[in-house]
Amino acid sequence: MGNADIIRDPGPRIHEILKGFVGTEEIGSFVNGEIVLGSGEELTLTDPSSGKPFATFKDADKSVIDGAMDAAASAQREWMKLTASGRGRVMNEIARKIRERSTDIAEIESRSAGRPIRDTRGEVVKVAEMFEYYAGWCDKLHGDVIPVPTSHLNYTRQEPIGVVVQITPWNAPLNTGGWQIAPAICAGNAVVIKPSELTPLSTIILGLLCEQGGAPRGLVNVIAGQGVTAGQAAVTHSKTGLVVFVGSAHAGALIAAAAARNVVPCILELGGKSANIVFGDADVDRAILGAQSAIFGGAGQSCVAGSRLLVHRSIHQQFVERYTAATEKIPVGDPYLDTTQIGPINNLRQWNKISEMVQQGIGEGAHLATGGRKPQQLEETGGFYFAPTILDNVSPDATISKEEVFGPVVGVTPFDTEEEAITLANNNPYGLAGAVWRQNVARGHRVASQVRAGTFWINGYKTISVMSPFGGFGKSGYGRSSGRDALLAYTQTKSIWVETAAEPTVTFGYFAG
Ligand code: NAD
Secondary structure (H helix, E strand, O other): OOHHHOOOOOHHHHHHHHHHHHOOOOOOEEEOOEEEOOOOOEEEEEEOOOOEEEEEEEOOOHHHHHHHHHHHHHHHHHHHHOOHHHHHHHHHHHHHHHHHOHHHHHHHHHHHHOOOHHHHHHHHHHHHHHHHHHHHHHHHOOOOEEOOOOOEEEEEEEEEOOEEEEEOOOOOHHHHHHHHHHHHHHOOOEEEEEOOOOOOHHHHHHHHHHHHOOOOOOOEEEOOOOHHHHHHHHHOOOOEEEEEEEOOHHHHHHHHHHHHHOOOOEEEEOOOOOEEEEOOOOOHHHHHHHHHHHHHHHHHOOOOOOOEEEEEHHHHHHHHHHHHHHHOOOOEOOOOOOOOOEOOOOOHHHHHHHHHHHHHHHHOOOEEEEOOOOOHHHHHHOOOOOOOEEEEOOOOOOHHHHOOOOOOEEEEEEEOOHHHHHHHHHOOOEEOEEEEEOOOHHHHHHHHHHOOOOEEEEOOOOOOOOOOOOOOEEOOEEOOOOHHHHHHHOEEEEEEEEEOOOOOOEEOOEEOO
């Protein structure tokens, strides 16, 4: 598939791909190996590149959630009957299935979620790699033997939690789905995942491919439904053992509170307002490129977006001029064009929020260097395009310096000293990511150690890997979703004591010696 296939109304094509995977054009939840239709409110899927609705489906009702939880609980027991190496083999086979269907998966993600095809092609490969990485962990996840001061053999087991509920947002549904499902099943759990009601399709396909790769039917169930109805029902369900939430800080707090009432732990992957710091000794060409990918990749709909650009005053003016000129050349347009680097905003509500926040930023004294509106050449498409936007001389106290935009909008603030840059970077309740650009790498390490963020880059931005832990500090959440760290969150530790002495020294449960 390539540029020749640009379709002004992708609806029929989306249905065709979906039917090729799940055997029906009807959209519903993927529960226990079948598409199950909901009976709740009618929800609409809209093509972000044209603004046209292309499908409707009914919100998953309580019976769908109950069915998914029952199926997951039973599949989890089946899953644990396999050997650890056997589970690893299944996960490798899931990865193979994903690679085999990568063209169709990338196309459906691109057309239905609005992400540029050049991004989604890479994301499918990344998702396959997530399953491969955790396939390798299946038979290496073991406990310890602890040298206790009694006559016991004491050892630990990392046991699965059971049924994990995962809730994901609309910005990168396929990538986020793989990122969450792979460690969960590696650790022996079953999954009930609810993607955003705006972008459920690629996650439904992922659930199907898990089953086709050999996972027990019902091990991965995908709910097509809304947060406040279906999501809430899953979080508060009696069979839920862990909730993993990726989304806004507002919804995250509500979900964590609901989970706490159910005495269920949470991992929260929330938003950010990350600082990208450019010092006077930076390689400016690289820093400009980095500052573009930091905020404009994914049209800024990225949790790690470098939305606060702090630039040393000695290079501030020339940096902003060159950054602006380079930004105006970034190809914005149809996500299904090979050349497109910035696609549309996912939905109209978000487009309106971005536009309002830019106007507010200007109202609070920022200078609009470029962007701030829908690009003229895309006016007639009806798509939710927003031009990459640079606001210069943004006050650290302005709303746009404090609140997440979740769009292609960066605020530039000059600084004078290293100490001031660190203070500005930390002057925010979020703490998801950040970066520093400077040729003196030793000073880069120093800054890295002082900025409060879960991920930090020196002379780079946005590189993440399933092998490395990812998560937030502060209001960006807690818990880690990848690398070895995720496996600890997806398991619970059991301590086992075996008496080995002929004449035990422990009496009445206490160590007497
Ligand atoms: P959102 O919080 O509105 O929705 C996220 C998901 O939660 C959706 O599936 C939604 O249906 C569900 N939901 C909403 N309210 C709920 C409730 N009360 N109970 C149960 N489920 C509920 O977020 P969004 O607008 O879809 O996504 C944008 C946000 O996601 C941004 O803040 C962004 O930074 C964040 N995000 C974070 C990461 C990360 O890894 N830290 C990654 C991507 C996006």
